[in-house]
Amino acid sequence: MFDILMYLFENYIHSEAEVLVDHDQLTDELLKAGFEVDEIYKALDWLEKLADLQNCDSMPYLTKRSPVSSVRVYTEEELSRLEADSRGFILFLEQINILDTETREMVIDRVMALDTPEFLLDDLKWVILMVLFNVPGHESAYSQMEDLVFDEPEGPLH
Incomplete structure (x- = not known):
């Protein structure tokens, strides 16, 4: 999963390339890059939860x-x-x-x-x-x- 996150960060985020919003298209690209489907879903879920953390309700103690x-x-x-x-x-x-x-x-x-x-x-x-x-x-x-x-x-x- 971490390898997928690194791949996404280096190829889309850090390179300032346009980030694909279509999960199916992104999943297909990651599959073609050699990643396993279970790991892809885990990585996408990890990124979604990162986005959710920006909501102050997700960490009320802060x-x-x-x-x-x-x-x-x-x-x-x-x-x-x-x-x-x-x-x-x-x-x-x-x-x-x-x-x-x-x-x-x-x-x-x-x-x-x-x-x-x-x-x-x-x-x-x-x-x-x-x-x-x-x-x-x-x-x-x-x-x-x-x-x-x-x-x-x-x-x-x-």
């Missing part, structure tokens, strides 16, 4: 763009999916104002919805990009995150 800083306490299930480097990266993004409380929770929700056995920091970065791209008003944060992902320095930092 206030929109709350200025109050908070510490996130992770559940055991979240701890098993998000390793220390991923949790640290999320915290870093909050500290530099790329993620706010709302988008952080959206990211964690979408990470937990993935049915992948192994989830790495690089995977998290892509999920964050997908979330920020889909949340109106976060264009600047998306741009900053894009810079972090694509402009990573090679080799050790001195």
Whole structure:
């Protein structure tokens, strides 16, 4: 499923190509690209649920763009999916104002919805990009995150 999300993001969203709205046409294209039909439906459902998260009723415990800083306490299930480097990266993004409380929770929700056995920091970065791209008003944060992902320095930092 994650491979399909990456394919869609790279070929439609990130490349600014016209996104196909017809699910049947999109499904056919993904089948031709070699993806399994069950995984395609899971990926499309994942994207629909991402869009649903923008509705403030879907996460009533959050206030929109709350200025109050908070510490996130992770559940055991979240701890098993998000390793220390991923949790640290999320915290870093909050500290530099790329993620706010709302988008952080959206990211964690979408990470937990993935049915992948192994989830790495690089995977998290892509999920964050997908979330920020889909949340109106976060264009600047998306741009900053894009810079972090694509402009990573090679080799050790001195």
